[in-house]
Amino acid sequence: MKLSLSVRIAEAACKTRLNIPFAELAQMAADLGYAALCMRASVVGVQSSDAELQQVKSIVDAAGLGISMITADMNIPQNNDQSPQALQEFEPTLHVAEMLGSPLVRVCLKQESDIPHAQRACDLAAERGVQLVHQFHPACLFEELERSIEVLKQIDRPNFGVIYEAASLLMCGQPYGESAIRQIRPWLKNVYVQNLVITEDGPDHLETWCLGDRPFQLLPYWDESGRGINFREVLAGLNAVDYDGCFTIHQAEGIVTADDARNYAARCKEWVESLNS
Template sequence: MKLSLSVRIAEAACKTKLNIPFSEITAIAADLGYSALCMRASVAGVHSSQEELEQVRSIVDQAGLVVSMVTADLNIPQNNDQAPDALKNIEPSLHVAEVLGSRMVRICLKTEADIVHAQRAADQAAERGMQLVHQFHPACLFEEVERSVAVLKQIDRPNVGLIYEPASLLMCGQEYGEATLRQILPWLMNVYVQNLVITDDGPDHLETWCLGDRPFQLLSYWDASGRGIDFQKVVDGLQAVGYDSFFTVHQAEGIVTADDARAYAVQCKEWVDSLCS
């Protein structure tokens, strides 16, 4: 698998900007041996000028990295009612990905009516040799495994697939191990990882359509309490199905200094290496 670092680690709570310069995150990822960066609209997106996009691409190229995936629209990480609108006009998102050198664009579907827009967007993406991918995520059509597979079959496009994200599956009461990976294998295109535990006393809450309000607590990836995601099961499952694409450190940390970002990225890489050894 190819290790990717999401710019989300240093994203502000508003999800529209970074707390530290993008160039510093890029240098850290390159220095530590990451293969890629996962790009979000907090750095560059459909709102960015051509000059800004090209500047970001230059920083990535000079560091010897690639962009694993692009989330080009600020509404998509917010998972709001406007998030599916990008499907109605996918060309700007495809352009962002093309300039940044990525073949993968994250999308969002919230209603059955979004399926036809996803089909049209997929056809446009295919013309550029690009993939559209949807994360397992609460409060959208991709909460539950069976429903997600059914939607993918309805879309029926080979360049539309899934971002496997075990924490979201756990949030929605779904199994996330090898059996699930085998079920979604025809559509498996990317992997995100976060760690959390469902707990009655919060402190955070997220609304799901399938199970209602879910109080949870974020945990470090290397938490030894046994309360969160079993990441050895995750990695063993990925290896069992032959997954060899990007594995993205995706957890929001709100990091505000380059030193903290480096220390965190070091710990993450050591943790992934220990799982894969």
Template structure:
């Protein structure tokens, strides 16, 4: 497996970047990540193409790849405009192509989106790109059963599931070994983020199911939180050899740099990751 860092680690609540592009990608390279998960906070449909290509050259110089692209702000915000990208997927595919990314994240919020997903996937297939939806609250991928059913309904070989830990935890879904075995045929990408859901949580988040939940952010490895040892072990058991991306934000007064480094150190200690060529020893 390879390990990647999401631009989410340096984003403000409105999804804007708190580091320059140069600072972020150099940090990822210096730590040892294989690549970055590209988000609009770095570059997207709103970014002039010459700027996207300049960033791609900078990534190449550092030996980093773009493991997946989220090409606008509406998709990660999971708002009502998110699904509109599939009605005009071309500009989003352009961003993915500019970064040589084979995965493009989309947003789906109803069964009526199926025909648009199919059309977008057909267009993406012509360019060798797979569309993916992550496990996410207030979407058609809020539950394990719902996610599997939607991928089956779309019925396109280049439409697949991104596993993500916290959203399914918040929706009272199992994220361990048995679930990973179930989703194995539909899996193309892995997001890891930690959380602690409990009645005394200082934050609240609204899900379609079960409604409002109380939670706290948690650093990787914190007791009584998500069991990443089991998760990475299960990924090996199903033969997953793709990318595992740190989708974590700093907790409390933690710095961006500390968060990125700690997540890398923790996951590479418990998981079987291939070292990046040229990465720091």
């Protein structure tokens, strides 16, 4: 697996901008030995000019990094009612993917009527060698494991798949271990990792369709209390199905200084390496 770092670690709470310059984040990731960056519209997206896209691509190239995936529309991380609209006019998103050289584009589906738009977007993307991916996530068509597989079969496109994310499955009361990974293997395109515990006095909340409001607390990846995600089980499951794509550090941290970003990303890389020891 290739280790990828999401720019989300340094996003502001609004999810529309970074707290530190992108060039510093990219060089830091390269210095630490990450293989790729997971890009979001907080850096560049459908709102960006070609000059801005070219500048970001030149920074990534100069650092010797790849781009594991793009989220080109700011609505998608917000998971709001507008998030599926990018599928209806998909050319701007494809343009961003082509300019940045990204093989994967994250999308969002929230209702059955979004499925035909996803199929058409896949057909457009296939002409350019681009794949669409959907994260397991609360309050969308990819909340529950079995329903997600049904939707994947309905879309029925070889260039549409899923981003496995154990914390979202846990949030929605779903299994996330080897059995779940085996079920989604035909569509598995990317892996996100976050760590959290569902707790009644959690400081944060997410609304799910299947279980209602879910209070939770984010945990460090390296938390050893046993309360959060069993990442050794996750890694064993990924290895069992010979997954060789990206493993992306995706947890929101609200980091505001370059030094903090470097220290956090270094600790995350050490943690990943410890899972393989």
